[in-house]
Amino acid sequence: MGENLQNRLKLTKQPPLREEVALNLAIAASYFSGKIEKILGKFEISGAQYNVLRILKGVYPEGHARCAIAMRMIERSPDITRIIDRLEKQGLVERIRTEEDRRMSITKITGKGIEIVNKVNPLVSIEHAESTANLSDEECKLLSELTEKLYKDMG
Amino acid sequence: MGENLQNRLKLTKQPPLREEVALNLAIAASYFSGKIEKILGKFEISGAQYNVLRILKGVYPEGHARCAIAMRMIERSPDITRIIDRLEKQGLVERIRTEEDRRMSITKITGKGIEIVNKVNPLVSIEHAESTANLSDEECKLLSELTEKLYKDMG
DNA sequence: TAACATTATGTGTTGAAACAAATATAATAC
DNA sequence: GTATTATATTTGTTTCAACACATAATGTTA
Numbered sequence: 001m002g003e004n005l006q007n008r009l010k011l012t013k014q015p016p017l018r019e020e021v022a023l024n025l026a027i028a029a030s031y032f033s034g035k036i037e038k039i040l041g042k043f044e045i046s047g048a049q050y051n052v053l054r055i056l057k058g059v060y061p062e063g064h065a066r067c068a069i070a071m072r073m074i075e076r077s078p079d080i081t082r083i084i085d086r087l088e089k090q091g092l093v094e095r096i097r098t099e100e101d102r103r104m105s106i107t108k109i110t111g112k113g114i115e116i117v118n119k120v121n122p123l124v125s126i127e128h129a130e131s132t133a134n135l136s137d138e139e140c141k142l143l144s145e146l147t148e149k150l151y152k153d154m155g
Numbered sequence: 156m157g158e159n160l161q162n163r164l165k166l167t168k169q170p171p172l173r174e175e176v177a178l179n180l181a182i183a184a185s186y187f188s189g190k191i192e193k194i195l196g197k198f199e200i201s202g203a204q205y206n207v208l209r210i211l212k213g214v215y216p217e218g219h220a221r222c223a224i225a226m227r228m229i230e231r232s233p234d235i236t237r238i239i240d241r242l243e244k245q246g247l248v249e250r251i252r253t254e255e256d257r258r259m260s261i262t263k264i265t266g267k268g269i270e271i272v273n274k275v276n277p278l279v280s281i282e283h284a285e286s287t288a289n290l291s292d293e294e295c296k297l298l299s300e301l302t303e304k305l306y307k308d309m310g
Numbered sequence: 311t312a313a314c315a316t317t318a319t320g321t322g323t324t325g326a327a328a329c330a331a332a333t334a335t336a337a338t339a340c
Numbered sequence: 341g342t343a344t345t346a347t348a349t350t351t352g353t354t355t356c357a358a359c360a361c362a363t364a365a366t367g368t369t370a
Contacts, residue, residue, distance in 0.1 A: 002299060010226070016280065022287070058167065079356090102365055105320090146301070147176075151183050201326080232328095
């Protein structure tokens with residue numbers, strides 16, 4: 001067992017290899033998201049909200065239906081409606097009802113929403129660079145490949 | 156960019172290397188925790204609760220103070236008290252007030268708690284093995300080392 | 311075209327997380 | 341030995357997430 005895991009969780013006995021990976025992955029990811037949420041807190045948006053804004057900015061000036069957003073979320077959330085509700089209340093997105101399919105409500109990012117993402121993105125980039133400073137480019141690529149392999153054929 | 160990431164998030168342009176790592180890490184970890192929480196749901200406990208039980212089982216028949224538990228959590232939670240409240244209500248842990256330091260409340264896992272962990276652990280092990288089936292032992296070790304490097308010198 | 315299934319979103323409710331402030335005890339400094 | 345500071349936990353409050361169910365529109369099929 002690595003000494004970092006040992007220090008972090010104060011484990012007394014060596015966990016099986018495939019449990020150790022899972023633990024390390026969870027710790028690393030939680031560490032990352034904590035850093036990012038701290039940045040987002042300054043702008044009074046949550047990680048989930050930022051995720052939605054990031055997705056909508058990608059298709060601006062078009063919008064996305066709720067289910068299209070749900071598919072693209074990093075952490076899948078069953079309750080996009082409420083996340084959009086809050087973003088709408090803050091004036092960061094707007095809902096549009098289309099005539100083609102009146103079930104759908106298309107959500108579009110507003111100018112104010114774009115502005116926030118434009119302010120947040122560089123800070124997030126810097127944080128990512130700093131958080132991964134212990135890894136070389138080669139190691140980053142390797143880590144990307146290994147994690148992608150993990151979720152490859154999962155629903 | 157790997158095609159798995161491409162498929163999962165439907166990205167149109169290549170993100171910078173160090174953002175790609177962060178995305179992949181978050182997706183993989185979320186995938187893992189989703190699988191585990193599905194198992195835990197059958198026993199009506201949350202991931203955080205299981206985490207506490209796992210920690211307390213490690214020191215049984217002794218217990219831990221609240222802050223000792225907090226330090227050992229995989230995802231750091233500012234609100235262990237409430238998690239313990241709920242576990243206590245379910246009869247899975249008990250609180251003991253020690254005479255040495257009357258500020259502290261020592262939490263100990265009960266027999267019923269141990270029973271649940273003993274039922275859950277094998278299922279979690281199997282899930283971990285299945286979830287990492289795409290990786291060889293060597294790749295698992297590598298992934299462990301890389302993720303440990305990430306959170307190494309972080310608070 | 312009426313009936314049924316499917317898809318897309320919204321609502322109601324309950325339980326849990328986040329953050330700040332409060333309480334209680336212990337350790338330290340003077 | 342009292343005042344101050346630090347530590348350990350709990351409580352209050354507000355916001356957020358999860359789950360099931362409800363509503364509405366579309367698609368499909370006899």
